[in-house]
Amino acid sequence: MTQDNNAVGKPLSRLEGKAKVTGEAAYAGDYQVPNLLYGYVVNSTITKGKIVSIDVSDAKSYNGVIAIFTHENRPDYASLDLKHADMDAPPGKVFKPLQNGDIKFHGQPIALVVATDFETARYASTLVKIKYEEQPFETDLEKNLGRAREPKKGLATALKPPPPKPKGDFEKAYEQSPFKVSTEFIHGTEHHNPIELFATTVVYEGDGKLTIYDKTQGTVNNQVYVANVFGLHYKDVRVLAPYVGGAFGSGLRPQYQLFLCAMAALELKRNVRLTLERKQMFSFSHRPQAHQILKFSADKEGMVTGLSHAAIGETSLYEDNIEIVSSWSNRLYPAENTHFEYKLVPLCLHSPIDMRAPGGSTGMHAIECTMDELAFKLNVDPLEFRLRNYAEMDPESEKPFTSKALRECYIKGAEKFGWHQRNPIPGSMSKGNKLIGYGMASGIWDAYQFPARVEASISSQGKLLISNATTDIGTGTLTVMTQIAADEFGLSIQDVSFVYGDSKQPFSMFQGGSAITASTGVAIVVAAKALKKKLIKKVKALANSPFHVFQDDAIVFRGGKMMVKHEPSVSISLEEIIVANKGRAIKTTNMGKPHLLKLRKYSKATHSAAFVEVEIDRELKTINVTRAVTAVAAGKIINPKTARSQILGSMVWSLSKALREETILDSTLGKYMNPNLAEYHIPVHADVHDFDVVFVEEKDELINELGVKGVGEIGLIAMPAAITNAIFHATGKRIYKLPIHFDELLKDRIA
């Protein structure tokens, strides 16, 4: 590092900030396109069965309606399942919109109305008359636990391996342990609900060419999907998503509005926009229901002796969506006897899709509440209990971690929060009419890195240009990547441009799993290094170059110049290099990938610790999260400002998960009853109080070139359990179902 390399680690404000506060930032449904047609989707009002007839005649003849697509008149598309399977498709048979008259879930898209304006399309959709033949269905996980089975295996299994094999003899150890706890947790459905509605604007470029503005977390994923499904050359499909109004996992897979909009544009040879309504946002992705049974035991020294965790999740009738729910305790607490299970129940619902901290936020809530209960039985402080059972090595793989600063998270978090002021007796702390509770919990998430390609070039103006197809869904990706590139080249932020959100740029996986900073970031480092090499070679080859007597490693880049480290007078500016190159840009494209061989000897994970204070009204039992601290160990933090926002956002999600959000399923009707933002509660400003974030120092020279691990999910892993544990501490009551409603606390009051 030279003294110019100082962008990384700085709390830089988002580079796209101005575009976002002035309304300039254009999202998928905002693009101004000439002669635009508007679509509106008709969704199934039954849960399972068949369409007997679909009469579009009235709708079709309504003034302004251009076309109506149903399973009866839709254009041909690829029939092979494989062609519809996107990069994130779980094992099974992918859902194909308008394939036939079969209904697999409530809200399934069954027709698309295309009209000259939105209002006409919406009105005409009400004129489509559908007759159904209904069949019996099951949608409630709790009523179908008996049907749980092993998940199917497939490509996705590589990222989401099945639970680890058992160790020792769990039943015996549990039987013989002096301290034990058995718990059962129920988690209902949640919906991602980004504030931006899913939308696609397709520009028909003629000749089977499409330019698509789409709401997605994966431009390349959706490009390849559209090309495969409609038999286009992938080079003729360009998917752009420079601004994405939140997605939280819902944009990991191509959604039906993309399919329908592209189909209509190709068939009508027109530009088409399709924006879903809020209620339709409940018809294509959700966090699955889960049922978990845990049994943890400890000896009298407070060491964990046995861990058993069985989870049952929900999936659709057509795909096996897998989450990692029940494996996490095995990576946090060393125990000699373990047993883990994960099963699925197929139900008449659309496939779940990963939702922020998928599996982890569900499983760790159960694990960390069970640990709290065990600590209470042992009469040990919950934090002390974690410290006693601290895993120096990964108990699962029995390998060392590339880095693990969880202990620092515990210590720094507790200090900042004031954990030592906690009186261990439940219900013992109060303030006026309010009971006070303190709760804590640990968090763990994987540290993923995908292969990514980056093009790096010096433009004819001597500026650095970096490009990659990734999106920035609000994570700060644009800013962070610019910082990384600037430092690699010793340039100021103003002299670097990052081009992204475009499938035409070099390959990126979808933006998920907290992996993009490591994936694209590392590729930037690799490409920048290669570009520097290339520049050095070019300069050395120039006639009379003063550089050719120096070794490559004596040459550095800083302040827009290439120079000799110890003889800065020997220098040439980037602009001069380009002039010498006859004004042509110099570029290189390189791949960044995880060092699998080296990493095979290690385990890798991010960690966190959450501390929460709740205030609960003595009589009314209303619950308020008044304070919270989350301490995070996630390797190097490239931008503390945007990273803090990521964690704060996850803390608001934690509050939401523990106390607010739930999709209410009526299993008699087989449908979600609150598909709107008035009844699907998320925290409002008045709910969010004193939240704080601590990033602990975690140097990791093994994990990747940057030492980064990602911060998208880790903030949502620990805090829901910390809230639940704080509620116990305040009231003496354990609640095993999220979200926790205050009436649960009214049921039997403690004296």
Place this chain on the structure above:
Amino acid sequence: MPRIQLNVNKRMYELEISPWVSLLDALRDRLNLTGTKKGCDHGQCGACTILCDGKRILSCMTLAIMKNGAEVVTIEGVSEGQKLHPLQQAFIDHDAFQCGYCTPGQICSAIGMLAEGKAKTREEVKDLMSGNLCRCGANIGIIDAIMEIHGGLSHE
């Protein structure tokens, strides 16, 4: 079709518009002012908040024809040319957004809220801003940004 006149961001527009078009869709689809966002179309999220005759309103809950002759300010009209409104700058400084989708509504709502002059404390600001949802959870940054301006006002 009814004809209406709208003054939007100090510019006069004449519109021929069906009665069923919301002010939000009129702005977005007819006037190409897409800075104002649709998050629910049902008055539940606040993303569509604009200023109409100086007051914050939900443009999705308003039919365009009801506002004939009104003076509308949308997010595109908040700054003075290239010069950002102090609240816009405060939003950038406090990282008061992530995806940015709720941001136009938050900013317009906050300008309206500050003009109402009812909120005196941080808690009151939070209450009176609670009609504007942020799914990214940028709540703390948003309120910090507003408080910076609120403080500035009350000290004048």
